[in-house]
Amino acid sequence: MLKAIQILGSSSSGFVSFTLRKPHPNCNLSFISIKSLPSSSKAALPGFLLRYHTGRFSGYRSFRMYSFHPDSKPDGASGGAAPYSSASSAAVQPTVGIRKIKFCQSCGGSMKHEIPDGEEKVRAICTVCGRIAYENPKMVVGCLIEHDNKILLCKRNIQPSHGLWTLPAGYLEMGESTVEGAMRETWEEAGAEVEIISPFAQLDIPLIGQTYIIFLAKLKRPHFSPGPESSECRLFEIEEIPFESLAFSSMLVTLKLYIEDKKVGRPMFHYGIINKRPGTSPSEIHAYTLDNHVQC
Numbered sequence: 504m505l506k507a508i509q510i511l512g513s514s515s516s517g518f519v520s521f522t523l524r525k526p527h528p529n530c531n532l533s534f535i536s537i538k539s540l541p542s543s544s545k546a547a548l549p550g551f552l553l554r555y556h557t558g559r560f561s562g563y564r565s566f567r568m569y570s571f572h573p574d575s576k577p578d579g580a581s582g583g584a585a586p587y588s589s590a591s592s593a594a595v596q597p598t599v600g601i602r603k604i605k606f607c608q609s610c611g612g613s614m615k616h617e618i619p620d621g622e623e624k625v626r627a628i629c630t631v632c633g634r635i636a637y638e639n640p641k642m643v644v645g646c647l648i649e650h651d652n653k654i655l656l657c658k659r660n661i662q663p664s665h666g667l668w669t670l671p672a673g674y675l676e677m678g679e680s681t682v683e684g685a686m687r688e689t690w691e692e693a694g695a696e697v698e699i700i701s702p703f704a705q706l707d708i709p710l711i712g713q714t715y716i717i718f719l720a721k722l723k724r725p726h727f728s729p730g731p732e733s734s735e736c737r738l739f740e741i742e743e744i745p746f747e748s749l750a751f752s753s754m755l756v757t758l759k760l761y762i763e764d765k766k767v768g769r770p771m772f773h774y775g776i777i778n779k780r781p782g783t784s785p786s787e788i789h790a791y792t793l794d795n796h797v798q799c
Contacts, residue, residue, distance in 0.1 A: 603627075609634050640712040643753075644684040645672020646720040647703055647761060648695065653738035654758070655727060656745075657692050660734040663785045664750035670717065670757065671695070671733075681716045689720070693736045695727035704760060704773040706753050710781065715753050719770060741765065752777055752791040771798045 604614050604627035612631025619626055619635055627636040647670055648655040656668045671692040675684040682699050689697050697720040706715040729736045739745070741762060749755050760773045775796040783790050 604636050604638075607632060607634055608636065638712075640709075640714055642675040642681070642684075643672055643713055643715045644675050644681045644688060644717075645670050645715070646685050646689045646697055646699070646718050647757060648689070648693075648697055648720045648722060649700075650722045650725065650738055653740055654744065654761070655693060655695065655722070655736065655738055657729065657733040658735040658737075659732065659750050660729070661732050666734070667748050667750035667786070668745050669750040669754050672715070672717070673732075675716075682718065685716070685718050685720070691730045692733050693727045694730055695736075696723040697721060698723055701770065702772055703770065704757055704775070706756060706773075706775055706777055708753065708777045708779060710779045715757075717757050749788055751785055752779065752788045755788050756791075756793055773798045 603616065606612065607614060607629035610629065610632045612629045614627045614636065615630050616625055616627055618624065619628060627638075628634070629636075655671070657671050658668055659665055671689040672685070673688040673692070675681060676687070679687065686697055686699065689695050700719040700721060702716070703719045704715065704717045706717070708714070727736050744758055746755065746758070749758070756775065756777060764770050773796065776794045778792040778794050780790065
């Protein structure tokens, strides 16, 4: 069980130490405390160094920075070799790179890319009006729908991963809650009205700047039909789930966690980081690791 993680990294004022600790004996979710270390106390490091501590093991792991393709779609990159790993691996995600924004959305002026005064990251800055274009991660919301001990899946009718199966999910819209977004996406992709039971999983994919929020849900009535983005909708017995024909690694992780919960006889809430290697396609769904997996 993961008890503490310490991340050491360089900053303009020296090294910074991030410590994650287990806050409660019945929950593995961790919080972060931050403290500065004098720059003279550590030698310069290439990249960052992770110090992790579990009940039985401790050690260090280094990691590097990566960038992402600007045209990434939901769950649009995958990587890593092992499909599953426990929290004790204490892996750290790469950082998403800056997309090359060319024109200002306010005045249309050309953009330059540099670190603004008082900040530490490269930003897109308008050369005319000076506006900074901040980029934030996208949130994907969806439903894991149970009906008569079966799971509702949709076959995608759009790219990426055309013709592969997924849970009904999509980008959260402005002005709606995560629950509202998950219900809307379910209606749009599966023509199904659902009742939300509980949150099921939050899965972060830092490499492509996405966070998945998946809810357990049930059909209000046993009617569903494919929307424009789906070519087929179908209820699957657990043993019939087409694991080799799923659209994204995030769907594979979600369904594996659901099956594990069914085995122990009670649903749980899961958090994890899907660690992906740059340069692989969305269809390579087994090329990932699930790191820092915690459940309550």
